[in-house]
Amino acid sequence: MLRRTRPAPRLARTAPRGRGAAALLLAGTAFLAGAAGPALAGKANDTLVYASDSEPENVSPYHNSAREGVILARNAWDTLLYRDPATGTYQPMLATAWTWADPVTLDLTIREGVVFHNGDPLTPEDVAFTFNYVLTPEARTVTKQNVDWMKSTEVLGPHTVRIHLKAPFPAALEYLAGPTPIFPAAYFKKVGLDGFAKAPVGTGPYRIVSVESGRGVKLERFEKYWSGSPIGRPKIGKLEFRVIPDADSRMAELVTGGIDWIWRVPSDQADQLRAAPGITVLSAETMRVGFLQFDVGGRAMEKSPLRDVRVRRAISYAIDRKAMVDNLVRGGARVMNVLCFSGQFGCVEEGAPRYAYDPAKAKALLKEAGYPDGFEIDLAAYRERDYAEAVIGYLRAVGIRARLNYLRYAAFRDALRGGKVSIGFQTWGSFSVNDVSAFTGVYFRGGDEDLTRDPAVIAALQAGDTASDPGERKAKYAEALSRIAGEAYALPMFSYPSNYAFTQDLNFTAQPDEVPRFYAASWK
Numbered sequence: 225m226l227r228r229t230r231p232a233p234r235l236a237r238t239a240p241r242g243r244g245a246a247a248l249l250l251a252g253t254a255f256l257a258g259a260a261g262p263a264l265a266g267k268a269n270d271t272l273v274y275a276s277d278s279e280p281e282n283v284s285p286y287h288n289s290a291r292e293g294v295i296l297a298r299n300a301w302d303t304l305l306y307r308d309p310a311t312g313t314y315q316p317m318l319a320t321a322w323t324w325a326d327p328v329t330l331d332l333t334i335r336e337g338v339v340f341h342n343g344d345p346l347t348p349e350d351v352a353f354t355f356n357y358v359l360t361p362e363a364r365t366v367t368k369q370n371v372d373w374m375k376s377t378e379v380l381g382p383h384t385v386r387i388h389l390k391a392p393f394p395a396a397l398e399y400l401a402g403p404t405p406i407f408p409a410a411y412f413k414k415v416g417l418d419g420f421a422k423a424p425v426g427t428g429p430y431r432i433v434s435v436e437s438g439r440g441v442k443l444e445r446f447e448k449y450w451s452g453s454p455i456g457r458p459k460i461g462k463l464e465f466r467v468i469p470d471a472d473s474r475m476a477e478l479v480t481g482g483i484d485w486i487w488r489v490p491s492d493q494a495d496q497l498r499a500a501p502g503i504t505v506l507s508a509e510t511m512r513v514g515f516l517q518f519d520v521g522g523r524a525m526e527k528s529p530l531r532d533v534r535v536r537r538a539i540s541y542a543i544d545r546k547a548m549v550d551n552l553v554r555g556g557a558r559v560m561n562v563l564c565f566s567g568q569f570g571c572v573e574e575g576a577p578r579y580a581y582d583p584a585k586a587k588a589l590l591k592e593a594g595y596p597d598g599f600e601i602d603l604a605a606y607r608e609r610d611y612a613e614a615v616i617g618y619l620r621a622v623g624i625r626a627r628l629n630y631l632r633y634a635a636f637r638d639a640l641r642g643g644k645v646s647i648g649f650q651t652w653g654s655f656s657v658n659d660v661s662a663f664t665g666v667y668f669r670g671g672d673e674d675l676t677r678d679p680a681v682i683a684a685l686q687a688g689d690t691a692s693d694p695g696e697r698k699a700k701y702a703e704a705l706s707r708i709a710g711e712a713y714a715l716p717m718f719s720y721p722s723n724y725a726f727t728q729d730l731n732f733t734a735q736p737d738e739v740p741r742f743y744a745a746s747w748k
Contacts, residue, residue: 266484267729267747270461274485274742275440275468275477277607281634282421283435285405286358286365290633291512291653291738292465294403296441298739299463300341301405301426304332304351305397306454309735312658314397315454318346318406318427327392327692328375334383338450340408341431348385352377353409355387364417369666369673370403370655373689391690394697395569395659403655429458429743440466459746478725479503485730487740489723490610491554497725505725509556510738511565512653512720514611516543517667520676520713523643529599530646536712538589539647540579543618545717547581552614555721562705563664563716567736570660570688572702576709586622598623605629605649606636611717612649641672651720656737660701661689668708676713 266273280293285301304319319332338346355377358365365371373393380386389396408425415423424432427450430443443463451457466483468474475493477483479500489497489505498505518536522528529535549557561578564571590598603619603626605612616626626647631639639645654662667673669685681704688700708714724740726732731746 271464272460272742273464273483275466275474275483277469278633279467283424284421286367289366295740297405299430299742300428300432302428303401303405305401307401314401328389330387332385338427339448340427341425341446342411344408346427348379350409351385351406352379354407370399392692395661398657398659402657430463455743458743463742485726487722487724489725494723502728503725504728506734507555507721507723508734510720510722511736512651512738513560513565514651514717516715517648517650519646524646529595532593533711534589534593538586540712540715541582542586542622543615544581548614549718553718555723557718557721559718560716563708563714564660568658568660570698570701572698575702576706583622600625601646602627602629603647604631604636604645606631606633653738656739681707
C-alpha cells in the first residue's frame, strides 16, 4: 500500500507484478533498436500505426463509449460545429451558420459540396436522419446522454435543418462540436447498424477501409475531403489502429518499430522508455477522472453495507488519494474532490464535503455502522489494474476485504448497470465535452449509469442543464455536487494523466481533451 510519509521507489513500490519482465524486455529491445538505428517503418510506408489495450464494442460513434471509439470518430467523422482546442471558440464545420430562433429551437445551415466516403453528397436529410434515429429505442444508442437533450430534428429547406430541444440547453453547441457526428442516411438505411459497423461511412479526413474485431481498424486519407475544413487535410496517408491488450507487448512493439504510437503508458514504463533510443515520451493531464461508484441501493449484495452512508464515508476516508497521485499515477494528475473535471464549466468544489486520508476515522465509522471487523465485498475495474489493487490495499487496512473483478469495459459497464457490482472503479473522459452536464449528469441524472436515483440530485442537475443564466447553472450544479459528496454516493479519485510514447520521427501534440488528433500529426 502506498503511504505519503514514505514515498515509494518508482518501480519497486508502484509497479504491479510483471513489470520487472517488462524492464528486461525493454533493455533488450532498446539495444536492438539502438544497433539498427531508429525504426522508420511507419514513415517509410506513410502509415501511422497506433495501439491501445482495448477496442470499441462497435465502431459506430453512437454505439460505443470507449475512448478508442472517440478517437476513431474524430478522425473518420465530422460534426456540425468545430471547437478550436486552443481558443475554445466554435467555428463552422458541416454547418456554415447557426441561429437560435428561441431558447428551444436551433436553426443550422448545412454546408454544400461535402461528400461522404462512399460518394453520397451531404444533405440536411442526413443530419435530420442521424439525430432522429439515435433518439429512437430501436437505435440502441449507447451514448444517449450526448443526444437526449434533443427532441427532434426537421428539414426546413434545401440547405437548412431545425433542431427542437426538449428544454433550454446552453451546452448544445458544445455537444454539436463533439460527440454528435453525422451519418449518411441512404447508406445507413440500406445496410443497417450491423452493416454500418462492418463498413462505416463518414465525411471525416480519414475513411475507414477495414474493421477486424479483436485486431483493429485501418484507415486511409480521404482524398475528396472538403476544402476549407478547420482541421485541414491530413499530412499522413494511412492510419492503423491495433488492439494489443498486454502493456509489455505494446512497449516492445514500439521500441522495435512494429508500431509508432502508444498511450496510457504506466509511469514506471514511461520512465524506462525515456531512456530508449528513437522514442519520445510526452506526459499531459487529461479531462479523464477516476472515481469509485457505489451500489447505494444494494442490488449487487444482499444486506449490502453500502446502503449505510457511514460505510461509504469510511471508504472515502480510507483511501490516500494524494499518495496514489504522488507515487503511482503521477504525470500531472491531481486529486479531485467533486465528481467532475475541475476545468469543466459548472465544476464547483466550494461547499462540498472533502475526505482527507484518515484510516482511524474510517475504522470508527465502520464500528459505528456495525462493522467493527469490516466485511467482504466485490470491486470491479476495467483498466489500470494497479490502481484498483492499491485501493484494495487501503480498504484491507481498515478491515474491508475487497475482491477484484477485472473485466473488459463493455462487460464492466453492463455489470454496473445490471446491479451486479458493489463498487466500480470508473473513469470518465466526458467525451471531451467541456461542460459538467457531460460528466455528473451521466451518472446522477436518472439514466442507465445512475446507481443512486436521488430525486434531489436529479432535480438540481436538470435545473443546471436547462438554466439560461450561467450563475444559476453553477449554483444548481454546486447543489448537486455537494449532495453527492455529502452522501458519499461516489468518491472522486484523481484526474488522469496520459503518458504518450511514440517514434521520434513523428510530430504529435497532446491536448487536455484526450483526443489524439492524428489528422494534425506529421512525419519529421
